[in-house]
Amino acid sequence: MESKYMATTRGENGGGATSVKFSIKRKHEAMASSPIMEKKIHLTAATTQQVRQTIAPVLLTSKRATIEQHQKSLPVFNCRQRILKELELNDTVLIMSETGSGKTTQIPQFLLHAGYAKNGMIGITQPRRVAAITVARRVAQELAGGIGDTVGYTVRFEDVTSKRTKIRFLTDGVLLRESIKDRLLLKYSAIILDEAHERTVNADLLFGIVKEAQKERRRQKLGSLKVVVTSATMDIDHFGKYFNCRGMYLEGRTYPVRVMHAKEKQEDYVHSVLVTLFHIHRTTPRNHDVLIFLTGQEEIEALAHQIRQLAKVDLAGSTDLRVYTLYAQLSQAKQLECFAPTPANIRKVILATNIAETSITIPGIRCVIDCGFVKEKSFNSADGLDVLKSVRISQAQAWQRTGRAGRDSAGTCYRAYTKEEMESFPEATQPEILRTNPTAMVLQLLALDIDCNNFDFLDAPSEEGLRSAYKSLDALGAIKIGSVSHITPLGRQMVQYPLDPKYSKLLLTASTFGCMEEILSLVSVLSSDHVFISNSDKNEMASLAHAKFQSKHGDHLTLLNVFNAFLKTEKPKVWCHDNYLNLRSLTYARNVRRQLTEISTGMDLALNSSDDIEMLKKCILNGFFENIAVLQRDGFYVTVSGNIRAKIHPSSVLHGKYKPNYIIFTEIVQTEQTFLRQVSEISIEWIKEIVPFVKNIPTR
Ligand code: CDP
């Protein structure tokens, strides 16, 4: 039965899969624009073996010799002199090379040993927390020091650095926030902007900010700021023009990857992925580890559960399969699990989001299964709302995912989409700045006294989007629009929080509503995803356990009930388990709360508390007035901004027979249908009382 599925999942038509020499295609793309070329590094079978043998022990011990051997085996090692020379002659260098060639872990060490840390720190930005943390730990290990000593990291809500720290990994968001206080980035002698191809909004802003800081430091003779922009795939021409500098392309070591396409369009890619996995499991040696690309936490956890169940009952004896998951919301310890080697007779299967695309390298992967989708935030400037949805990956992403199978030997990539489908994928991923709500960005720039209209963007967001962002910030009271727009004192306070402006506003006004403690908790728990656990096996028991937290007022109060109970419990682990709640998410929320409280007390906000539910909901409305929705006769809701038709998400406590006339929501999710998540009931009178400026309320 399963072989039938196989045929639909993968393209073996014509008796042959297309064999694509991965490195050649990519090299070709890069060479077209790269002025400098490094010699190709060929690895023979013997050296591959050596590399494999060296990497694993490095993770366990930290013997100097093994580490040096490992470092020397990395492609970037041979280019060390070249990179340092380029950087000596120029302020900015672009470096492009395959994932796993040593950019992130080695270049900071090159700079350290070349003496760059004498006049300031070496900062390396990462688009993701996970990457910043794992890589910092790795480099600390290579330098034989503890984390937080010579090597440290700073991510949102966590700082592991000390006075002695010379190499500092940080998320691009953190560096951006630092630049608000220190426009010239004087703490740093060098900044490595890593994973530039990811093009997060924060990274895009940093490009402009470091460029400006370089210029200003030169002008004021404050010591140069060296900038290295690195990436696995990057439009070197575009970046080169922007930074007015040259690019280096370092040939990595990659092996051919056989590419298998689905024969026909797949209705259910999760199912295709599952079938393909078990086909691989039956037909390939156990040491061929599998990396599966999926879109997000829920999908990953559900499939992981399914695979584990199936592996248990498979009479062919498939228990020799170990499943790991990897996504941003996972705790650090869990994220690190998939890096540990498994015994040779046990196959490692990793279910990951696009985290595993470039920023993280897991050794031993021989097969990749690519579902062809990615969860992306996108924004519609007409309604001003960010929508999280699954979209097709770009062709560049598809190749990047494919490449993960050819890291330490030849491999295979199974694509759950047809060749024709792939041709219709966009060529490259659109930079985030062109597809998300620019509100937070506009405010952040205004805090730096930069008007978006004068900022040197690598790619500028649409004028329409910017206009709506200015309008929205004006409505929040964060800025004053005029011939020269400027940030208000409230706006300045808002940027102190590492949050979306709406959430910051909520916190800043909470004490005037008398419910600061409650809002601190609410914002914290909202910034952590998936508090409730439900899996198909135990759904009923989970619902029963969750019922006692339910509030008829809506999801915000329900979440608050959960979080308050969590904060009180003495045995959080057992308690979460018994109540089908996510210990990880709640612990994360508790940490966030601590940080937000610190920032709030730093601004002298009164930490008052109230059990007046109406007041609390009014306070939420005050921050989220753009997220009001009104019930229609046909049971749908229509949002105030943008007139989007949507339903209440099935996970909401307000999903069901009773439909309130007016609601406030915190998130819009779009799958096949559009849903409003985290919903609370409000009344039309409150709208008139609290946010009278909200007009165009849809009629019922
Ligand atoms: O940044 P790039 O993708 O070029 O490579 P990297 O992250 O510096 O990793 C270089 C090599 O170090 C990888 O190929 C892995 O073998 C190893 N590494 C590791 O074993 N554990 C880590 N946490 C990071 C890197």
Ligand code: MG
């Ligand atoms: Mg890297």
